[in-house]
Amino acid sequence: MTGEDRDEGFPRNPRSILIKNALTLKKNRVDVYIENGVISEMKNRDRGEKIGVEADFVVDASDKIVMPGLVNTHTHAAMTLLRGYADDMELQPWLEKKIWPAEARLTPELVYWGTRLACLEMIKTGTLIFNDMYFYMEEVAKAVEDCGMKALLGYGMIDLFSEEKREEEIKKTEDFVSFVKNLGSPRIKAAVAPHAIYTVSDEGLRWCAEFAEEKDLAIHIHVSETRKEVEDSIAKYGESPVRHLHKLGVLTPKTVAAHSVWLDDTDIRIYRQSGVWPSHSPVSNMKLAVGKNMPYREMRSAGIKPTLGTDGTASNNNLDMFESMKFAALLQKLGGNPTVLPAEETVEMATEWGAMALGFKSGILGEGYPADIILLDTQRPEMTPLHNPFSLVVYSASGSVVDTAICDGQILMYKRAVPGEKEVLEKASLAAKKMLSGN
Amino acid sequence: MTGEDRDEGFPRNPRSILIKNALTLKKNRVDVYIENGVISEMKNRDRGEKIGVEADFVVDASDKIVMPGLVNTHTHAAMTLLRGYADDMELQPWLEKKIWPAEARLTPELVYWGTRLACLEMIKTGTLIFNDMYFYMEEVAKAVEDCGMKALLGYGMIDLFSEEKREEEIKKTEDFVSFVKNLGSPRIKAAVAPHAIYTVSDEGLRWCAEFAEEKDLAIHIHVSETRKEVEDSIAKYGESPVRHLHKLGVLTPKTVAAHSVWLDDTDIRIYRQSGVWPSHSPVSNMKLAVGKNMPYREMRSAGIKPTLGTDGTASNNNLDMFESMKFAALLQKLGGNPTVLPAEETVEMATEWGAMALGFKSGILGEGYPADIILLDTQRPEMTPLHNPFSLVVYSASGSVVDTAICDGQILMYKRAVPGEKEVLEKASLAAKKMLSGN
Numbered sequence: 039m040t041g042e043d044r045d046e047g048f049p050r051n052p053r054s055i056l057i058k059n060a061l062t063l064k065k066n067r068v069d070v071y072i073e074n075g076v077i078s079e080m081k082n083r084d085r086g087e088k089i090g091v092e093a094d095f096v097v098d099a100s101d102k103i104v105m106p107g108l109v110n111t112h113t114h115a116a117m118t119l120l121r122g123y124a125d126d127m128e129l130q131p132w133l134e135k136k137i138w139p140a141e142a143r144l145t146p147e148l149v150y151w152g153t154r155l156a157c158l159e160m161i162k163t164g165t166l167i168f169n170d171m172y173f174y175m176e177e178v179a180k181a182v183e184d185c186g187m188k189a190l191l192g193y194g195m196i197d198l199f200s201e202e203k204r205e206e207e208i209k210k211t212e213d214f215v216s217f218v219k220n221l222g223s224p225r226i227k228a229a230v231a232p233h234a235i236y237t238v239s240d241e242g243l244r245w246c247a248e249f250a251e252e253k254d255l256a257i258h259i260h261v262s263e264t265r266k267e268v269e270d271s272i273a274k275y276g277e278s279p280v281r282h283l284h285k286l287g288v289l290t291p292k293t294v295a296a297h298s299v300w301l302d303d304t305d306i307r308i309y310r311q312s313g314v315w316p317s318h319s320p321v322s323n324m325k326l327a328v329g330k331n332m333p334y335r336e337m338r339s340a341g342i343k344p345t346l347g348t349d350g351t352a353s354n355n356n357l358d359m360f361e362s363m364k365f366a367a368l369l370q371k372l373g374g375n376p377t378v379l380p381a382e383e384t385v386e387m388a389t390e391w392g393a394m395a396l397g398f399k400s401g402i403l404g405e406g407y408p409a410d411i412i413l414l415d416t417q418r419p420e421m422t423p424l425h426n427p428f429s430l431v432v433y434s435a436s437g438s439v440v441d442t443a444i445c446d447g448q449i450l451m452y453k454r455a456v457p458g459e460k461e462v463l464e465k466a467s468l469a470a471k472k473m474l475s476g477n
Numbered sequence: 478m479t480g481e482d483r484d485e486g487f488p489r490n491p492r493s494i495l496i497k498n499a500l501t502l503k504k505n506r507v508d509v510y511i512e513n514g515v516i517s518e519m520k521n522r523d524r525g526e527k528i529g530v531e532a533d534f535v536v537d538a539s540d541k542i543v544m545p546g547l548v549n550t551h552t553h554a555a556m557t558l559l560r561g562y563a564d565d566m567e568l569q570p571w572l573e574k575k576i577w578p579a580e581a582r583l584t585p586e587l588v589y590w591g592t593r594l595a596c597l598e599m600i601k602t603g604t605l606i607f608n609d610m611y612f613y614m615e616e617v618a619k620a621v622e623d624c625g626m627k628a629l630l631g632y633g634m635i636d637l638f639s640e641e642k643r644e645e646e647i648k649k650t651e652d653f654v655s656f657v658k659n660l661g662s663p664r665i666k667a668a669v670a671p672h673a674i675y676t677v678s679d680e681g682l683r684w685c686a687e688f689a690e691e692k693d694l695a696i697h698i699h700v701s702e703t704r705k706e707v708e709d710s711i712a713k714y715g716e717s718p719v720r721h722l723h724k725l726g727v728l729t730p731k732t733v734a735a736h737s738v739w740l741d742d743t744d745i746r747i748y749r750q751s752g753v754w755p756s757h758s759p760v761s762n763m764k765l766a767v768g769k770n771m772p773y774r775e776m777r778s779a780g781i782k783p784t785l786g787t788d789g790t791a792s793n794n795n796l797d798m799f800e801s802m803k804f805a806a807l808l809q810k811l812g813g814n815p816t817v818l819p820a821e822e823t824v825e826m827a828t829e830w831g832a833m834a835l836g837f838k839s840g841i842l843g844e845g846y847p848a849d850i851i852l853l854d855t856q857r858p859e860m861t862p863l864h865n866p867f868s869l870v871v872y873s874a875s876g877s878v879v880d881t882a883i884c885d886g887q888i889l890m891y892k893r894a895v896p897g898e899k900e901v902l903e904k905a906s907l908a909a910k911k912m913l914s915g916n
Contacts, residue, residue, distance in 0.1 A: 121861070122868035126819035160856035253668035324807035325872070327815040355872035356859045361800070368763035368804075369811075376766040419598035420795045422560070422902050423909030429561030433764070433794040438877035463861050470862030 048452040050186075052094035055447065060099035060413065062403065063385065063427045072409040075447030080405055095449070102441060103414040103427050105385075106401045107166030108359040109392025112258075112296040112317035112347025114172045114194075115181075116144075116152030116157065117259060119470040121351040129264070129326055140473055141173075148469045149174040153181035155466035156357055158352065161456055163358040163437020164412040165382055166445045169317070169347070169396050171231040171258050171296055176212045179226055186448045188410070190294075190396045191218065192231025192258045197242040204242050211246075215253060216348060225446060227256065227397065234260040234289070235271055235279045240286060247287030256292040256397055259283070262305070263297035264328050280305035289314045294395055296347060299323060299332050306333065310340045315395035318387070320351030320365040334370050335378060341392040346384075358437040363388050367432055381432040413442040479686075487891040489625075491533035494886065498522060499538035499852065501842065502824065502866045509543060511848040514886030517909070519844055534888070541880060542853040542866050544824070545840045546605030547798040548831030551735040551756040551786025553593030553611045553633075554620075555583075557598065558909040560790040568703070568765055574792055579912055587908045588613040592620035594905035595796055600895055601625065602797040602876020603851040605884045606758070608733055608786065608835050610670040610697050614653045618665055625887045627849070629733075630657065631670025631697045636681040643681045650685075654692060662715060664885060666695065666836065671727070673699040674718045675706055679725060686726030695731040695836060698722070701744070702736035703767050708714045719744035728753045735786060735833055738762060738771050745772065749779040754834035755824070759804040761788030773809050782830040785823075797876040802827050806871055820871040852881035 056071040062068055067083035071091065081087040124136035149172065160168060169190040170178055175193045182189045193214045199202035211230060218228035230250045232238040250257050260269055262279050271279045280301060283289050286381040291313030298309070309316065318332045337344050346366055348357045365385045370379040373448075394403030400410045416424060420434045443451040450456065480551055495513040501507055503623045506522035510530065516540065521527040563575035588611065598609060606627040609617055614632045621628045632653045636643035650669060657667035669689045671677040678687075689696050701707055701718045719740060722728050730752030737748070737755040750867045757771045776783050787796045802823045807820040832840030839849045857865060884889040889895065 041510075071799060118858075119862065120864075121859075121873060122865040125865075125868050125872060126816050128815060132815075155858055155861060243483065321807065324811045325815065327810040327813050327814040329811070351873070355868065355876075358859070358875070361803075361875070364800075365804075365807075368760065371766040371810075372763045372768070374766050374768040376567060376571075376764065377565050417899075417902060419557075419594055419601060419898075419902065420797070421556065422562075422594060423906050424561075425559075425909070425913070426561040426564075429564050433564060434560060434790070435795075436797070436800070436875035436877055438875055459858075460856075463856060465856065467862050470864070474864075 048449055049095055050457065051448045054093040054095070055444065056089060056091070056096045057099050057104060057413070058096060059413070060102050060104035061416070061427065063103065063105050063431065065427060067387070068104065068355040069430070070411070072444070072447050075409055077403070077405055077407050077409050097413070097442065099413055101415070101417050103416055105412060105414065105431070106403050107410040107412050107443065107445060108164050108388045109396060109401055110160065110168040110347050110357065110359055111294055111315070111345040111392045111395050112166045112319055112349055113156070113168055113170055113357065114464070115156035115168065115170050115178060116149045116172050117350035117352045118155040118466065119148060119152040119473050121355050123352065125151050126353070143275045143473055144173055146174045146177045146220040150177040150181050151462070151465045151469040154185065154462045156351070157181055157185035158462045159189055159454060160187065161443050161450045162454070163360060164440040164443060165357065165359050166410045166412070166443060167393060167396060167398055167400060169229070169258055171233070176217050179218060181220060182226055183221070183223055185455065186445050186450045188225040188259070188347065188398055188400070188445060190227045190229050190256055192229035195232045195238050195242060196237045198237060201238045204239060208245055211249070215255065224414065226254070229256040229258045231330065233257040234267070235282060236267055243286045243288055244282065248294070250290065251287070255323035256294065257288060257290060259288060259296065260292045261295040261298050262300040262411045265300055265330070267362060268300045268312065278305055280308050281424045284308045284312060292397060294345070297323065297332070299328050299330050301333055303336070306336050306340050308338070310342055313456070315353070316342065316344045317347040317475035318344050318366055319347045319349040320369045321362055322353040324365070324369070325351050331369055331373070343394065344387060345395045346387045360390050360431065360435050360437045360439070363432045364433065381428040384432045385428055409444050409447040411444045412440050415441040486894070487888055489896065490536055490887050493532040493534070494534045494848070494883065495528060495530070495532035496538050496543060496850070496852070497535060499541050500855070500866065502544050502870065507543065509850070510780065511883070511886050514848055516842070516844055516846050516848050536881065537854070538852055540854065540856050542855060543830040543842065544665050544851060544853065544870070545842050545886060546590050546851050546882065547827045548784070548829060549599065549604045549607040549786050549796065549798055550644070550754070550784040550831045551758055551788055552595070552607055552609055552610050552813045553789035554595035554607065554617060555588045555611050556789035557594040557905065558587060558591040558912050560794050562791065562901060562913065563751070564794070569645055569742065578803055582912055583612055585613045585616045585889040587912050590622050590901070590904045590908040592617045593624065593901045595790070596620055596624035596626055597895060597901045598796045599626065600882050600889045601879065601893070602799060603799050603879040603882060604796065605851070605882060606832060606837055606839060607698055608668070610672070611640035615656050620667055622660070622662055625839055625889045626886050627664040627839070627884060629666045629668050629695055629697070631668035634671045634681060634685065635676045636678050637676060638678045643678060647684055650688070652841060668695040668697045670697040673706070674710055674721060676880060682722065682725045682727055688892065689729065690726070691873060695733065695734045696727060696729060698727060698735065698913065700734040700737050701739040704739055704769070707739045707838040713729040715822060717744055719742065719747050723747045723751060736771070738767050738769050739770055741906070742775070745775050745779050748776070749781055755781065755783045757783050757805055758786045758788040759808045760801055761792040763804070763808070765792050770808055770812070782833070783826060783829040784834045785826045798827050799870065799876045799878070800873050802871045820867040821836045822879060823871045823895065824867055848883050848886040850883045851879050853878045854880040
């Protein structure tokens with residue numbers, strides 16, 4: 039948090055927090071005790087139990103739902119600066135005429151404020167952990183650290199099949215991994231993040247696989263987002279992107295494969311065997327018109343646990359995981375089966391499975407787990423009546439129902455107030471103007 | 478408004494309102510003067526103009542976007558009581574085992590509080606005008622009147638092909654039309670609302686067409702929502718629902734045809750020739766897995782202006798038209814073309830075209846138009862940066878960005894406070910419990 043923040047009327051880092059009488063998604067009334075960042079005790083009031091111990095900070099949650107914070111497994115946070123800058127365009131002109139020229143004007147400062155804006159939006163909509171791939175990642179790490187969130191961060195390697203550029207990109211990846219190590223934050227982890235099969239050479243991808251194995255790092259990569267990507271891969275390598283990446287060693291139990299839309303049965307079997315985590319971005323897929331829905335049912339049949347991401351705000355255009363949950367559940371139903379991806383499973387995608395994919399012990403409301411918790415306000419029309427909290431969360435709510443956000447026991451938002459919000463909005467607005475004007 | 482409401486710190490019905498320095502969707506800075514419920518004057522500050530006259534109530538809108546209130550052209554408002562009661566089910570068991578048995582326990586009081594909850598949710602998410610089809614419509618009219626909104630209301634006629642029931646339903650429709658006439662509210666209009674071709678006999682539908690013509694009323698009906706509906710119609714009548722309804726005289730320039738998903742080219746030509754207004758409900762269509770997307774491009778090519786609806790909350794499960802705008806725009810793109818239904822046109826669907834469909838002079842921010850206006854808060858992460866207000870409205874915002882709602886010059890919400898909100902949430906929660914327990 040920055041020094042200028044005004045006092046928001048709540049302690050940011052109390053040693054202990056007692057959340058009293060909250061409603062769980064399964065409609066139990068519970069007390070939750072948090073000590074040193076961990077859920078140390080939970081009591082079920084429906085069984086007549088309650089927590090009597092006092093705490094540094096006590097929250098009366100009688101009109102709140104308590105649930106794990108959400109986990110966004112694929113985004114490019116600093117792209118908030120390009121929110122609404124270009125929409126409703128074909129993919130190639132959108133990238134070539136709009137997004138890439140703007141990104142060429144990025145600076146460390148712009149990335150810092152773009153990421154701060156993203157973190158603010160995520161906190162306000164209940165996301166506490168995210169997986170990011172972008173540039174100037176040291177600035178992203180600083181922003182995450184300043185906001186109190188958790189993240190898996192990878193420098194977006196793009197060598198464009200040039201040996202010279204590859205060496206530069208390898209250096210940047212190594213430097214960022216060292217930076218994160220030196221930062222020593224328990225909330226920030228480094229990933230290796232080759233952008234995609236069509237922007238990184240085989241040599242680059244093989245280096246990523248080996249470096250990730252050597253340093254025991256996660257891998258974050260775009261896979262089979264569009265039909266063109268698959269067709270080009272078959273034309274160039276004689277095989278699908280998944281088979282090719284598998285051969286190069288890129289698909290591991292710590293790999294997050296963003297999009298994973300255009301997969302065939304063999305690709306899905308490879309995912310299962312190699313332990314890859316697909317990250318589904320339904321909103322981005324629809325907006326960019328990738329033409330197909332991620333094969334969710336086939337993945338589930340194969341025993342895979344798909345996770346959920348927003349993608350960057352240039353192709354979404356928000357970071358609201360509540361909205362993404364609804365899009366995911368409804369997009370699966372569209373084809374003709376309303377029973378696919380029910381509400382409870384959608385919440386699992388966005389919490390427990392996402393946390394597993396990113397290697398964080400989180401996404402579960404239980405004793406011994408880190409206190410990564412959000413409280414939802416039920417005193418709102420869209421949250422009334424309270425027949426089924428899972429349904430309300432997935433089908434009725436937007437992220438604006440989130441009242442309180444606690445990450446590792448630190449209070450990031452209370453009664454919708456986030457310290458430093460005004461400064462972030464101002465600085466990010468200025469940064470967005472700079473990015474487009476180039477001044 | 479009810480007598481118990483506490484004072485929310487703003488006048489509900491000032492004679493004049495001055496909205497200062499608001500940003501329009503086209504990024505002009507304007508002053509808007511409202512007198513006796515009408516936008517009497519607008520000045521463009523970018524041209525150095527401003528309004529100097531004082532007003533009873535002045536709003537500094539320097540950090541607000543001003544736009545017309547949204548128009549929801551298809552819903553069943555009181556179904557808020559069933560929000561989250563049953564999801565992720567096949568259509569027939571969902572209707573037969575869950576929705577219909579619950580609806581059989583409806584009472585006038587339950588419908589009143591369900592509708593109040595719906596109106597509260599609509600006001601809080603920027604919808605000022607809606608088109609409703611349900612039961613105990615006198616109660617719906619009272620709720621709308623008490624909330625200050627505008628609505629087109631029709632009793633949902635279902636004769637199930639029985640002559641006896643038809644006579645009862647005709648009587649109920651006639652009674653409700655008289656009720657609305659006697660109510661004499663400038664904000665409430667009556668429609669004739671035969672439910673659908675598969676629940677109303679030809680005799681019933683023909684009566685509706687004649688009665689609507691005689692009384693110069695709008696018609697509200699479900700048309701071609703599912704493939705089964707079309708196949709059954711062809712089996713029974715030898716023609717599609719659209720052709721059959723056309724023959725019976727139900728399709729008029731005042732007819733709102735909800736869903737209109739499974740249409741062929743001839744159906745679309747009939748819509749165009751008869752002047753029918755399609756109401757698209759993308760969220761409901763996806764959730765109930767109707768299996769196809771409304772043929773938006775084909776409708777536009779034929780010169781039709783499609784409008785937007787949420788459908789009832791049992792199949793959505795909210796009334797947030799901002800969310801429905803995003804679903805509509807993205808669902809059209811999904812097939813493979815990201816340029817279809819761009820943001821600006823999506824806003825037209827949800828404002829101007831919707832108002833035309835329901836026969837209200839509204840949906841346009843201009844001198845001489847009724848003051849049906851909403852102000853959006855731009856000081857939020859998802860509304861930052863301000864590159865393109867249209868894009869923010871459709872792709873980034875949820876209804877929670879709405880700060881102020883003015884309908885016919887009456888202030889329904891100011892700084893997100895709606896008079897009587899707490900009472901509505903309490904009474905509607907109790908009503909929902911009653912509906913499910915049957916007590």
